[in-house]
Amino acid sequence: MTLGQMENKVKELFAVILQRPAEEIQDASAPADLENWDSFQHLVLVSGFEEEFGIEIEPEEIAEMYKDFRTFKSVVMRKLG
Amino acid sequence: MAKSVFKGIEIKGVAGAVPKEKVDHLTDHQFIPPEDRKKIVALTGVLEYRKAGPELCASDLCRAAAESLLQGLQVDPRTIDALILSTMTPDYRVPSTACLLQERLKLPNTTVAFDINMGCSGFVVGLYNAAALIQGAGLKRVLLLAGDTQTKLCYERDKNVVFLLGDAGTATLLEASEGAEDIVIELMTDGGRFNNLFVPAGGFRRPSTEQTREVKEQPDGGLRSEEHLYMNGMEIFKFSSTDVVKSIAAFIEKEHLSVDRIDALFLHQANKFMNDKIAKKLQFPPEKVPYSIGIYGNTGSASIPLTLAHHYSKIPPVEKNKVLLSGFGVGLSWGVAFAELNRIYCPPVIEC
Numbered sequence A: 001m002t003l004g005q006m007e008n009k010v011k012e013l014f015a016v017i018l019q020r021p022a023e024e025i026q027d028a029s030a031p032a033d034l035e036n037w038d039s040f041q042h043l044v045l046v047s048g049f050e051e052e053f054g055i056e057i058e059p060e061e062i063a064e065m066y067k068d069f070r071t072f073k074s075v076v077m078r079k080l081g
Numbered sequence B: 001m002a003k004s005v006f007k008g009i010e011i012k013g014v015a016g017a018v019p020k021e022k023v024d025h026l027t028d029h030q031f032i033p034p035e036d037r038k039k040i041v042a043l044t045g046v047l048e049y050r051k052a053g054p055e056l057c058a059s060d061l062c063r064a065a066a067e068s069l070l071q072g073l074q075v076d077p078r079t080i081d082a083l084i085l086s087t088m089t090p091d092y093r094v095p096s097t098a099c100l101l102q103e104r105l106k107l108p109n110t111t112v113a114f115d116i117n118m119g120c121s122g123f124v125v126g127l128y129n130a131a132a133l134i135q136g137a138g139l140k141r142v143l144l145l146a147g148d149t150q151t152k153l154c155y156e157r158d159k160n161v162v163f164l165l166g167d168a169g170t171a172t173l174l175e176a177s178e179g180a181e182d183i184v185i186e187l188m189t190d191g192g193r194f195n196n197l198f199v200p201a202g203g204f205r206r207p208s209t210e211q212t213r214e215v216k217e218q219p220d221g222g223l224r225s226e227e228h229l230y231m232n233g234m235e236i237f238k239f240s241s242t243d244v245v246k247s248i249a250a251f252i253e254k255e256h257l258s259v260d261r262i263d264a265l266f267l268h269q270a271n272k273f274m275n276d277k278i279a280k281k282l283q284f285p286p287e288k289v290p291y292s293i294g295i296y297g298n299t300g301s302a303s304i305p306l307t308l309a310h311h312y313s314k315i316p317p318v319e320k321n322k323v324l325l326s327g328f329g330v331g332l333s334w335g336v337a338f339a340e341l342n343r344i345y346c347p348p349v350i351e352c
Helices: A003-018 A039-053 A059-065 A069-080 B034-044 B058-073 B097-104 B122-137 B191-196 B233-254 B272-281 B300-312
Strands: B002-006 B009-018 B022-024 B048-050 B082-086 B112-116 B141-149 B167-176 B183-189 B264-267 B321-329 B333-341
Touching (some): A039 A059, A039 B233, A059 B272, B009 B058, B009 B122, B048 B167, B233 B321, B264 B272
Parallel strands (some): B082 B112
Antiparallel strands (some): B141 B167, B321 B333
16 A cells, blocks of 8 residues: 555545545644544544554554644554554 | 651541432433444443432432441441541532531541542542541541532533543541551642633632523533533543653652552543553553443542442452552642552442
8 A cells, every 4th residue: 555545544534533524634634623523532533543553552642643634644654654 | 749658557448339320321412423422432431320310419429338338347437537528519618518427427526527629639639638647647547538429510411521420429448557558649739730620610719600600612612601510631631641640650660569569550430541541551451450430430539439349349358459549630630549458348339
């Protein structure tokens, strides 16, 4: 899978869990910009990504990811190595 | 640094009491779509919780727990020297509910009785005070009650808190006992972050008005009034999974403990996802981390003793069980305690 395909997969899963259209999600999208992305749903997102990709996200990273989609994606991509 | 070593004190027993009324997250809370409810339950680990009706207060739950404990231990209430109640949900704003419980529990007029206004760290803060009264003031028996009816602090449609919190009351008896192993307790506070978990209005800083009682969409998008509990979920997550973890890890190191030398880690039952992360970070295997959150939810100051009661009432008496306890929450306040439980008496959790 190419880097681009992987990034798309991250965006798709993010959109599915948040129940928002994928096109609504931009790199700069912050929790305040996306309906449903609150602190509770953030943990649902993290848990969903851990399960789907078999990765483990550290507590500090979970907090860091609650900044914007770019940061969220970069942490996931880093974990996927 | 508020770290103290208490000598010659034994935790004799712990009892818990919960309201009869069960709320099932998967079938109730219909304002949230069923699929979302499933996701939330899977994340928090809270399948159901107990909710106190309008007439039932934290003091009633604590009283029931205390009566069950004293009866089971065959302790005469007249021999209790002090009663401490940790709660955020007192019967009255004035006086301390502990004073009322002195009479209801038929404790003598010579009893020292006071409330501690603390939430999820309340049990550890209460232990510290109870142990200090025994070691410092020479008292023999202290009854520590910890309980909350937190569901009454929440707006029923605020999904940030309604899927987590439950109501419960507990009672713990501490006694002077020569030769008992040391109890070590460390407490910490960061009032600079108090407004990440608080009830913004209804106190004396911002008295209750028609406006503060109005349920409306708040700046964070949540639906509640300013007299309901507000939680900045991500800040509390950060606090719990970083500050608290660091404090527990430092405590373990300073006390020359190790996971092998600790039989069980009793964490405040915040939510299962977060507690699993904390336990994993501290390298505790799941079998050493008991939970009660699945059936009782996050019960505030009652959560650690309720988990103790839930756990030890289901197994045969255990000798010299070394336990680490950590409570963390409103204040922000947090604490860590290490104690040895020797054949601790824990009756089954009762319903009121």
